[in-house]
Amino acid sequence: MSLTFCNVHFTQQPQRVVYVSGSLMKNLKLSGKKSVHLKFGGERVPAVIKPINKPGKHLYLASGIRREMRIPKAGSVFLRSLQEGEVQIGPLIGVLSDGPTSSASSPFGSRTGFIRQLLRYGSKRSYIFAFTPRDINWDDESVNGFFLNEAGNFVRKRVPLPDVVYNRLPSRRAEVTSSITQLRERFIRRRIPFFNWSFFNKSDVYRMLEKDQIVNRYVPESVMNPSPEQIRDLLDRHSLIYYKPNNGSLGNGIYRLSKQSKSGYYARYRKQGRNVLLRFSSFPSLMRTLQSRHGRALQGYVAQQGIRLIEIDSCPIDFRFHMHKNGRNQWVVVGIGAKKAGKGSVTTHLKNGGSLLTPEQALNRAFGSRAEEVLRNAKSVAITLAEAIEIHHQHLIGEIGFDIGIGKEEKIWMFEANAKPGRSIFKHPSLRAEGRASVEHILEHCLYLSKFRRREA
Numbered sequence: 117m118s119l120t121f122c123n124v125h126f127t128q129q130p131q132r133v134v135y136v137s138g139s140l141m142k143n144l145k146l147s148g149k150k151s152v153h154l155k156f157g158g159e160r161v162p163a164v165i166k167p168i169n170k171p172g173k174h175l176y177l178a179s180g181i182r183r184e185m186r187i188p189k190a191g192s193v194f195l196r197s198l199q200e201g202e203v204q205i206g207p208l209i210g211v212l213s214d215g216p217t218s219s220a221s222s223p224f225g226s227r228t229g230f231i232r233q234l235l236r237y238g239s240k241r242s243y244i245f246a247f248t249p250r251d252i253n254w255d256d257e258s259v260n261g262f263f264l265n266e267a268g269n270f271v272r273k274r275v276p277l278p279d280v281v282y283n284r285l286p287s288r289r290a291e292v293t294s295s296i297t298q299l300r301e302r303f304i305r306r307r308i309p310f311f312n313w314s315f316f317n318k319s320d321v322y323r324m325l326e327k328d329q330i331v332n333r334y335v336p337e338s339v340m341n342p343s344p345e346q347i348r349d350l351l352d353r354h355s356l357i358y359y360k361p362n363n364g365s366l367g368n369g370i371y372r373l374s375k376q377s378k379s380g381y382y383a384r385y386r387k388q389g390r391n392v393l394l395r396f397s398s399f400p401s402l403m404r405t406l407q408s409r410h411g412r413a414l415q416g417y418v419a420q421q422g423i424r425l426i427e428i429d430s431c432p433i434d435f436r437f438h439m440h441k442n443g444r445n446q447w448v449v450v451g452i453g454a455k456k457a458g459k460g461s462v463t464t465h466l467k468n469g470g471s472l473l474t475p476e477q478a479l480n481r482a483f484g485s486r487a488e489e490v491l492r493n494a495k496s497v498a499i500t501l502a503e504a505i506e507i508h509h510q511h512l513i514g515e516i517g518f519d520i521g522i523g524k525e526e527k528i529w530m531f532e533a534n535a536k537p538g539r540s541i542f543k544h545p546s547l548r549a550e551g552r553a554s555v556e557h558i559l560e561h562c563l564y565l566s567k568f569r570r571r572e573a
Contacts, residue, residue, distance in 0.1 A: 157276030356422030453541025
């Protein structure tokens with residue numbers, strides 16, 4: 117297989133003809149051949165080859181070919197020679213999301229800015245578009261996708277099924293419906309790489325890692341669907357636990373439960389935008405309150421050992437590690453944001469009063485001259501955790517967000533793993549370059565999965 121980057125042009129001839137410059141003919145090993153099979157996404161079309169005397173690497177597609185293959189635009193893309201006499205144009209990358217259909221300028225709601233950034237960067241070396249589940253026509257295996265034009269506006273164009281799908285569907289609830297499950301399976305049956313498969317459940321991640329002797333030491337003790345007796349036991353042994361919904365996100369529904377030998381039990385949580393702190397004289401009274409709010413069975417929650425984290429101004433600090441697979445299929449740390457909890461807040465989430473720092477700002481205050489070594493160790497642990505999750509997970513993962521804590525004794529802890537991490541850390545002025553690097557890594561991994569990237573031996 118050979119891979120080359122070239123300029124694709126369109127001509128008005130109606131025939132099934134492709135005009136190929138001399139150096140490109142040589143690169144694609146087409147010298148002396150009279151015909152070729154062109155592949156684009158799921159389409160495959162035969163064409164006559166006509167060499168042209170033009171310097172550089174150029175491919176001219178007659179209008180008949182362009183129309184039949186549904187190639188959306190001219191520009192610079194890759195050509196991949198496959199078996200004898202077959203050449204693939206691409207890659208054709210699909211970004212799967214959802215959102216309101218009525219808005220032409222923001223078709224994907226709050227995710228539109230990120231998707232526009234992906235399309236703008238990716239269109240320099242691929243055909244990249246965004247789409248929703250409603251845009252797929254499985255009968256003729258095509259997608260009515262959203263492309264960016266030169267003015268930066270969204271335009272709709274029908275293209276074949278893509279070579280790879282990056283899944284950014286935003287709804288946990290939608291992802292477990294039969295229609296979305298069927299959608300994913302249809303892509304897999306057609307051997308179209310599809311990442312990331314779905315949101316993680318907290319309990320699934322803890323279960324995956326608890327028997328892995330290499331990484332389970334980084335995960336706090338966690339009990340799924342705990343009984344009152346198990347909650348009491350955790351509090352007796354650790355004095356501090358977090359009680360959080362298995363499918364939760366953004367810190368919603370989390371309780372910080374603590375036991376103090378002289379004053380009783382405490383529950384800290386957030387209600388209607390305000391931080392609440394309740395004291396209970398006995399454990400049964402604490403449980404009655406939790407059961408009244410969530411039902412006596414307390415199903416769908418995880419109880420997790422609390423960790424005494426490093427602090428700034430008496431406020432705990434944790435870290436969001438944004439991990440990506442790169443173009444060589446390796447896990448790398450692309451961005452790190454340090455999140456400082458708001459006064460009295462259960463979590464460090466920004467919408468709950470938290471603030472964002474760079475990791476250097478946080479660790480320099482906590483560890484002084486040792487800050488660089490602590491950060492280097494945390495990055496190494498994050499890569500080890502990502503590799504472990506990938507080993508134990510049955511589907512493709514290309515991106516993970518870790519919520520990581522560092523104890524005052526420098527021990528690293530992983531609290532949560534997110535398959536579709538938010539991007540709020542990249543809003544920090546000092547982390548904008550990392551935000552651009554994140555987009556670049558997504559596209560590099562798409563090139564890798566679609567085989568439009570040279571793979572090192």
